[in-house]
Amino acid sequence: MAATDPKLLKVDNSDKGEFVRAKSVFRDWITADGSSGFPSEAGRYHLYVSLACPWAHRTLIVRKLKGLEDVISCDVVDLVLDGEGWSFSDKSPNCTLDTVNGCSRLREVYRIANPDYDGRITVPVLWDKQKKTVVNNESSEILRMLNSEFNAFCSTEDQRELDYYPEHLRTDIDAVNEWIYPMINNGVYRSGFATSQEAYDVAVRDVFQGLDKIEDILSKSRYLTGKSLTEADIRLFTTLIRFDVVYVGHFKCNKKRIVDYPNMWGYLRDLYQVPGVADTVNFEHITKHYMGSHTMINPTRIVSIGPDIDFTTPHGREAMQERND
Template sequence: MGNSPSADSSGSYRRHGPQFTDRIVAEPSGETEWTVEPGRYRLVVSLACPWAHRSLIVRRLMGLEDAISLAIVDPLQDDRSWRFSLDEDGVDPVLRQRHLEEAYLARDPEHGTDNGVSVPALVEESTGRLVTNDFPHITVDLGIEWAKYQRPGAPTLYPPELRAEIDAVNEGVFHDVNNGVYKAGFATRQSRYEEAYTALFARLDELDERLADQRYLVGDHITEADIRLFTTLVRFDAVYHGHFKCNRQKLAEFEHLWPYARDLYQTPGFGDTVDFDHIKRHYYQVHTSINPTQIVPLGPEPAAWLEPHRREDLGGSPFGPDGTPPAPLDGPLRPLPPLDM
């Protein structure tokens, strides 16, 4: 997620793919591959952003906190996009930067804010230089390439025997759900909005049916597919239902998707990386073309996410037969000050 999105001349929202697609791998073989090395990289995320949230979940599930440091940006952007204004003196203590744009400029001096400054981003600590903002591959590589430094009991999120099915599920979820809510929310023509809205709920209906008799989207434990869907679902009722006009029904009104989402939320690594305050402040205060008053809604009540789900009756286990949950977090990731009244 980068700067405030907009529609093209047809009234359709177009998402631009990552511009820096280098990979961090265990055995580099080319100029665009960097070496896995603990303490070398800093993961920069926004707790508001669903695309960045994926990498935060995977880092935690894999137990890579000691290997890859974490920076959390302010959910509110300025004219230079994501900023480190939640840190002391507004400067990231490791990168010594005020804006993530500085890491982009260190990588490419010709890169300006107009070209997009997005999270998640992996930045080399010693140089402050952006390595990659390739959000689809960041999570896959954290799950595979960093195996040497993962915690005991870490799950296998992208098992070879299930990759074709995971990829197929992810493809539909990306176009119709992850990106679909944005296509509905930022459409500037009625027809484009209705196309996105129809595709979104057709896909959600399909997923709801898929989850009627299986606990997870693919296989019998959490995979990349569940992580990619969850970060949209957890924002659905708080943001997308009203703010993006995705209002045929709430997530809480789906027979199977709602208990499925609660099951994931109550799994260590998922709910403990959700911050509804960051989420709502970003969407409702940054997207002034949609919400010019910048009023942030108080609801919905987050306690509903802790209601029993009974999905364990379908079998399977979150981390696989030999997996274990990550250790509990010490506290909230990055609390915000009270809203100005």
């Protein structure tokens, strides 16, 4: 899924106050053999992302781990949404101008691809510089393209061999993704954007039932599907790393914190400490975006001071790896 632009386009809710996420629209694929019409090439493709967005964060992690930073360029939208949506600026820390199309707004990029486009303006966006169009704006599909279709361009042989969606684990990965997405990844948004007590109660119950299920899995296994880090872990990580920082307070997911789950807290630190992953995490963007953009939740736009969390302490999950071997 992709991150919505709630301030500009308003959050869609059902008659019962339930948050309804719009589906991604651009769904073409880049393939190594070029059979899709979008062949994988170094320097041809570009990512538009927000460092605050968990969906965009997925793609940045795989781009980093696969050694594709010099292969696929990237621009970062501004931290906070204003009345016109996602914008480009080099005045905020770690944000950029649009270096490919020279646009001031992400909506302008979408309209280069389709002048009649009037749908959601979301990140991430995978852009084809040659055809001047959006290839895909569905994060789960972009993640898989980066995982498998650019192996010829990875920086090292080890990175080329990394596979976060290995064939022998695909059934297991798909199975956990199927319930983690609605219960946890999107569940925090369903809780935070609910406009009725009934909708919130249902959503937040799903979140913590899902987290309890994760805790149980991690009590027996280092990763979600065994002893190997997969896309399922990456997809979950981008929600967990934001949970105690913004979702507990901002989205009212305050029954428990991740630090209150012994296995999940160690697992989160384990993933954070994978070389390269911490480089993709920007807590300033995360906190300022959520608390400064969602004025329907936080009309004063005051950004909270904490919590203080150290993700670099020893995690002890190596012992779990030994049990899985």
